[in-house]
Amino acid sequence: MDISVVIPLYDEVESLPELTSWIARVMDEHRFSYEIVLVDDGSTDGSWDMIVRLKDQNPAIKGIKFRRNYGKSAALNTGFEATKGNVVITMDADLQDSPDEIPELYRRIKEEGYDLISGWKAKRYDPLSKTIPTKLFNAATRKMSGINNLHDFNCGLKAYRGAVVKNIEVYGEMHRYIPVLAKWAGFKKIGEQVVEHRARKYGKTKFGMSRFINGFLDLLSIFFVGKFGKRPMHFFGSMGVLSFFTGLIISIWILAEKLYLIAHHRAYRDVTEMPLFYIAITAIIVGSQLFLTGFVAELIARNGTDRNKYQIEEVV
CATH class of the missing domain: 3.90.550.10 (Spore Coat Polysaccharide Biosynthesis Protein SpsA; Chain A)
Structure with a gap:
């Protein structure tokens, strides 16, 4: 037709x-x-x-x-x-x-x-x-x-x-x-x-x-x-790792600064009084959640019925 x-x-x-x-x-x-x-x-x-x-x-x-x-x-x-x-x-x-x-x-x-x-x-x-x-x-x-x-x-x-x-x-x-x-x-x-x-x-x-x-x-x-669609970890995982390590680096920096001030007997603020502390914690939590989301999505994608369904134009 x-x-x-x-x-x-x-x-x-x-x-x-x-x-x-x-x-x-x-x-x-x-x-x-x-x-x-x-x-x-x-x-x-x-x-x-x-x-x-x-x-x-x-x-x-x-x-x-x-x-x-x-x-x-x-x-x-x-x-x-x-x-x-x-x-x-x-x-x-x-x-x-x-x-x-x-x-x-x-x-x-x-x-x-x-x-x-x-x-x-x-x-x-x-x-x-x-x-x-x-x-x-x-x-x-x-x-x-x-x-x-x-x-x-x-x-x-x-x-x-x-x-x-x-x-x-x-x-x-x-x-x-x-x-x-x-x-x-x-x-x-x-x-x-x-x-x-x-x-x-x-x-x-x-x-x-x-x-x-x-x-x-x-x-x-x-x-x-x-x-x-077939590799969700690449999306969620990359964002999660970026967020997690951003929070981790901020946390290390805050801790290093506090230890430096203590070692030199200088005045310092309590960690919980610093806004960066909460930003770091939030980034670590969000990063962990994004990574876990990517992991779960990857499991679903790998067990989906179309996980190995690809477009084939011609076979000879």
Whole structure:
């Protein structure tokens, strides 16, 4: 199969007939073999009934229904598991992404050898309350991930080589960081394509301002897990050793100073009256705790089911 189109949705009953017919028209015009995987993330507006009717009209449509709302990341991850296409396209269900972009996205994956192409909505129709935080979010993500050629990590319109979606796990709010997940999984040829951003035709956005806070926390999680997931002692242990020896050196210095003053019969303050004493004790305790945290995390990592799971690109 050439293309799998994965569409997570929540209360988008009005847009589904137009979207699926548009996708089918594009696929037929370019003679692609395809499937449309619609993942209903606990909709309450009749979206699932619409999916069932649309499937009766077009057998290329597949529907997956969640019992409740789990979020976009869960919908994407489940959709990825169900795909069979050599190239996987994701898009939102609100008609703000144009299916006319699909042929060029497919061509770049197949002919130019990209692992992932992320859409960039250079001209947006969103309010400033959404575009300004998005720009800050993208700048922070570029800085932390090292993927400097992407302007818009959060664009729902993306294209993937089939192997990419089968080797990443999307959860929490991680759908914003799929290019980062792909990079950590070893898929390094990541590109960008300017795509059309259309004004929302039906309904209203389902995302609030809390997504930026949750998204930033997930970015920190990705950075830590990707860098230290299989060697947590390198992170916690190094910080713990640094803190412990800092406290130890301060303690030795305080003790040496006191002994020096005693030996020369000079006045000295009691150790417990010195602020440095408490700083030293705190540093030693924190260092010990960090080291023990790293040790316990290392034990968990070494006994995890994926401790020796690595990405293998090819075997001959």
